[in-house]
Amino acid sequence: MNPVDLRIGPALVVPVASAPFTGYVEVTAGVITHLGPVPTEAAATTTAASAGRIIIPGLVNTHCHTSQQLGRGLGDDVDLLTWLHDRIWPYELALTEADAELSALVCAIEQIRNGVTLIADPGGRHVDGMARGLATAGIRALLGRSAMDSGEGRPPGDRESTDxxxxxxxxxxxxxxxxxxxxxxxxxxxxxxxxxxxxxxTVDRARRLGTVAQMHVAEIPEENEHCRATRGTTTVRHLDRLGVLGPDLLAVHAVWVDDEEIALLADRGAPVSHNAASNLKILGTPRIADMLDAGVLVGLGTDGAPSNNRMSIIDEMWLAAIVQKGVRRDPTVLPAEAVLRMATADGARALGLADVAGTLEFGTAADLVVIDPLTANFATAADPVSALVTALKTENVESVLCDGEWLLLDRRITRVDESAVLAEAADRAAAVRRRAGLTIS
Ligand SMILES: [Zn+2]
Structure with a gap:
């Protein structure tokens, strides 16, 4: 019998795709080769003792602006158009390719520390830099280039034609x-x-490539008004009329949608990226419980550092659940199991990557998180699976495996000198603010 690369266990394994069990996960060549209460008889090249730990799939962040990581704090306490026109666009224009690389690396480090192994980046200007930063960190990512060809408010020097x-x-x-x-x-x-x-x-190209297109949709009421004035109807209805609403168009935010638009999203199989904190901070509160009732596929996202400040899908799980319970005045909506699925399997499906990420199953990629529950916020939890949503905090994330490689091991980032990277990022963020004329602090 060939040896396995890695055996982890015994631990409480929460595969999401099937019932939790106490046992082992085995990995070879970046793929899960065994899940079960007892290990195989094969020798293991490496082992990870994990008594008392909880193993979950790598979390999925369906909306993560990696190039905004150096802009944390730039968008506090302002409305969306001030945020965008006066803060984010000047910031993005001041960013060099080297800045974008460092921004993406720091963002990926924060994601890994929060148990995330897959992110969807909705796009920046310096994609090569972003890609290099993400490659250095080792995280899985959907890359994008921020795409705009029209509209008022664009800064000079940042206007491009469709081609x-x-x-x-x-x-x-x-x-x-x-x-x-x-x-x-x-x-x-x-x-x-x-x-x-x-x-x-754009959507045509995404379909041909077999990937999703990402779009910010129905963020503020003014967006629907603008769409009505220029296209005759609201954003979601217009996208449907164009024939682009479907499983390959990720609708990010979808805060201001009515019953008919929720039904359209469900009927067309268009997934929604829900960003609870950024929504509350700037946009409003989307009807996620209603969307789930209608059958809309929903994943979770952090948005970017200036939109959220906390870039944690762990925080997003808790917040998404508790806000929707309040909005609907119904504590039964968004139960923990469903929210954990949104942060894992459903997020991966929303990105068209269900075959790669989101669950622990025989043959899926070895992307997983080892949770240490022996902290004051978690240790006494009656139901550890429920507590993954209600009590979990970033500091419970002990180790993160991606593609069979430890990116975080015993709370240490493995690929780079994290302290040195963070010190450089702090200096670089200050330099970008100076160049952009953003002297907020
Ligand atoms: Zn965004």
Missing amino acids: EVLAPQDELVVRWHGKDRMRFSYTLRTIFNCSDELITE
Whole structure:
């Protein structure tokens, strides 16, 4: 019998796709080769003792602006258009490719520390830099280039035609799709800044590549008003009329949608990325419980550092659940099991990567998180699976395996000198703020 690369256990294993059990996970060549109450008889090249630990699938962050990591704190206490026009666009314009690389690396480190092994980046300007940062960190990612070809408010020097937006994305596919742990994903910023031609061409390209297109959808009431004025109907209805609403268009936020639009999202199989904290901070509160009742596929996302400040899917799980219970005044909505699935299996499905990530099963990628429950916030929990949503905190994440490689081991980032990276990032963030004229602090 050939040896296995890694045997972890005994631990409480929560595969999400099947019932929790106490036992072992075995990994060979980056793939799960055994799950069960007893280990196989094969020798193990390495083992990880995990008595008392909980093993869950790597978490999935369906909306994570890696190039905004150096802009944390730039968007506090302002409305969306001030946030975008006066803070984020100047920040993004001041960012160099080297800054974007460091920003993505620091963002990925924070994600890994929060148990995330797969992120969807809705796009920045310096995709090569972002890709290098993510490759250094080792995390799985959908890469994107921020795509805008129209609309008012764009800063000078940042205006591109439809072709100028699409052609570089086609080149990026060649360069990065399938490289390291990355895939490319075509992106659309918002209906304010995307022509119908760009929208249809983008989704067409995503379909041909077999990837999802990501788009910010129905973020604020003014967006629907703008869409009505320019296209005659609301964003979701317009996207459906264009024939692009479907499983390959990830609708990010979807805060301002009515019953008919929720039914459209469900009928067309269009997934939604729910970003509870960023929504509450800037946009409003989406009807996620209603969407789940209607059969909409929902994953969770953090958004970017200036939109959320906390970039933790662990926090998002807790917040998503508790906010929807309050909104519906019904404590039974978004039960813990469903929320854990949103942060894992459903998130992976929303990104079109259910075959790669989101569950622990024989033959799936070895992306998993080892949770240490022996902390004051968790140790006494009556139901450890429920506590993964209600009590879990970032500090419970002990180790993170991605593609069979430890990216976090015993709370230490394995690939880079984390302290040195963070010190450089703090200096670089201050330099970007100075160049952008953003002297907030
Ligand atoms: Zn976003």
